[in-house]
Amino acid sequence: MSDPILSLQHVHKSFGEAHIIRDANLDVIPGERHAVIGPNGAGKSTLFHLCSGQFAPSEGKILLNGKNIAGLKPAEVNRRGLARSFQITNIFPGVTVFENLRLAVMRKHNLQFVFWRSAARLRVVNEEVDDLLTKIRLTDRAQTLASQLSYSEQRSLEIGMTLASDPQVILLDEPMAGMSHEETDYTAGLIREITEGRTLLIVEHDMSVVFSLAHRISVLVYGEIIATGTPEEIRGNARVKEAYLGEEAA
């Protein structure tokens, strides 16, 4: 097994008295598609917030490429090659879809404080945006305001923006929530395609997607990772069954 690209070591997060993540340990191997599953409120999104710099962990280390990123600012984490999407759609609502993606792409080309060039003439950037638009099937919506997209279109845009910075590690938080069957299938294919040569960590409730997409799965229950393994191993795991059935029985 090669060195993990993303590694959580004894990570702990509490808000006041509430211990949301307890001693989480997780190694994500370069190139794998790794899913995190767990019941509602288990702390999956919180885990992503910790990895992406939204929150600093109360204790523990988060290593990206062997370097501790715990407590770094989101922008810094992004620059080190980790990009994420959000469970609650997080886009630029008042500008066009094209602009949303352009803002996302520009960073990669170090176009932050540039005020002497026209954005419309940045050929490479605009080509990449067109490329992304094709991938997320929003080409003919390019000039629509993002706020006027349908819910599932906004979800696609969310994924597109996450891809834009060409990250090594991608974190997707319930990318398919609210999508139709056809859209889910397409998006699963898209994720498969775009994560070629990258590492994916995904939270998803649709189990058919999770089991067909993921190389490995971790199960998070009440802030603890109770199991990690291949889909087969997870299917057969007694504790996982108990956790899920217990949840359903309750």
Added chain:
Amino acid sequence: MKYAPLLLLVTVAVLIALPWLVSGSMLNAAVQMLIAALFAMAFGLLCGQAGMLSFGHAAYFGVGAFAAVHAMNAFGGEGLLPTPLLPLVGGATGLVSGLLAGYFSTKRTGVYFAMITLALAELLHALAPHLKTVFGGEAGVSSFRMPAWGIGFGSLNDVYFLTLVWTLLCIGLLYLFSKTPLGRLALGLRENAHRLRFLGYNTHALGTLIFAVSAMFAGIAGALQSMNIEAANYVVLESHISTAVVLNSFIGGVRVFLGPAIGGAVMTFFGHVTSDLTRVWLLYQGIIFVLVMMFLPRGLVGELVERIRNPSGEGFARTLSTLLARLASLAIAAFGAVFLIEFLQRVLSPEYRAGVTDGNWPDIALFSYDWAPLSVLPWAFGLGLFGIGIALVTMVNRRVAARKEAQA
């Protein structure tokens, strides 16, 4: 919108021909209008495009104004730069103070940002009287425009053209700025700074920079102002300057590119023409602002652009007749309200009250009639007109609503 370039061309042509078209007093007003337009555009960059509401923009206008007079006085009155280039000094000072103030104020966002900008402006305003060498104390600092490049800069015409060139140039630069990557990121800041951070951007630095650019253009406007009157006094740091730019820009509409400029110019124009007629122009300005924010939240220009882009689908004649009916009824209501306010203002003015002797209230002349303040007549007249106007507007609105319902 296809007529926009043509309209722009005509406007510029009229502006160039203006000295031959209007009187000296009007030309003076035009200079003020241009300066207000540029100042509002600077504010619009920060507030409209980047979504950061500043209540203290007088500070950067003010430092620009003072920097320009000091630059004029430099080298024993020779001037730091030739007169036409002096606004650069105002711009540079604005930029530097904007970087400093922006660093602090963009540490927070939203309402906190707004409060910090106000506090910083008040800080400068409180310090200014103590720093006599810089701000000149009560008397302020005065100066002379020196001739340069074969132009005298003594006449109003010269000043007008100087202001016009700088204003158009700066508005052009602001337009170009909005098309650059940094200008696009301003929109990102306004729409969702949180997401920008997760895309790897340094939002604090971005905010500071955009704040500084806005302060730079405000500084240029301030420099033009002090060059126009050949003096600067710490009155330019007072809060009503900051207030005026907020009101003007939003009345015009901050989300359309030229909205602030038009708002600034139009309101300054009305301020000028009404200065002999009323003493409470600021009150009207405040009321207009509140009404615009309540009923035309996009601002006047914003609303106009929206109507042109998305016509109501009722056909030109219908739309026009509705518009005229609305305007006519509003005019009646406005006349009633203005009458009441002006009458009240006159009754309450100290001069009038000094003339009241033991229960004898002299008549008051208003709109070429004499009105007795103790009779019902003037009050009923004002209130009546106001009421009729409002009733008419309500009627027109009901009709429009009924038509829409019938269509649906």
Added chain:
Amino acid sequence: MDQILFALLNGTIYGLLLFMVSAGLTLIFGMMGVLNFAHASFYMLGAYFAYTLQPLTGFWLAIILAPILVMGVGILVERFILRHVHEHGHAHELLVTFGLSVVIAEMIKMVYGKFAVDYRVPAELNFAAFSLSGIDYPFYRLFMGGIAVVMFIAIYLLLTKTRVGIVVRSAIYRPQMVEALGHNVPMVFMGVFGIGAALAGLAGAVAGAFYTTNPNMALELGVMVFVVVVVGGLGSMGGAMAASLLIGITNSLAVGSDFRIADILTWIGMGGWAEEIGGLLTMRMSSLAATLPFFIMLLVLVLRPSGLMGEKE
């Protein structure tokens, strides 16, 4: 030593006054998400209303009626203006209240003129509470502090001990939830807005008699209140209290101080240089007192951007 004691007492009382206004602002913000720019205008209205009523009703009734009138104004503003623009978002609401503050200030100028009016502490309250080293301490200051303290206790009890208070407190955190439980949230909002306005009005009615009552008082106090809120954090009453006292006390300590920055520099042998530069370096603290709160704010922004007790945005 006595000087310092006086300054501390003055500062505490000024701080309590600041808190009376910032508490209402914080309450309204916490509950409705609206930063009410016109809040300090309510303070000014309170002073002017009380000044107008005083000759008719006497001082005591005036300082009771004035806040009630201000509450009426507040309720009208909330019901007919703020609610109307609610759909356009909080920034829009802030702007509308900003416009209102302009309108109120201009109306005051129109009715009462541009200069201070003669609103004074009534004779029966104008005496010395005690004296130290021959300096009298005005009773009225203690009276203002007392009113502020009584108000807080009343509000605290209202918020924590009554059913209405529980609804209000939960409406701050979960307005939809409270609405779903069948409470009339718009009504609660209107009430909170009215009470916040009345608090500011009371502060104005009481303080206007001691300090000056002029058309600038809203801006002057308003800026201080904003500084308090930035320093303390809008979210928390505790923060507002701490920041109010901090600003009130530093302010009045500075007023009585002859200290100059040049004096420190003399210690490290740069006194001569400082005297030469002049400007800020040789200014007495007392003349800079008005600017001290702003510097505290800047310091807080650098060291603890989210405020003394504020949460991160």
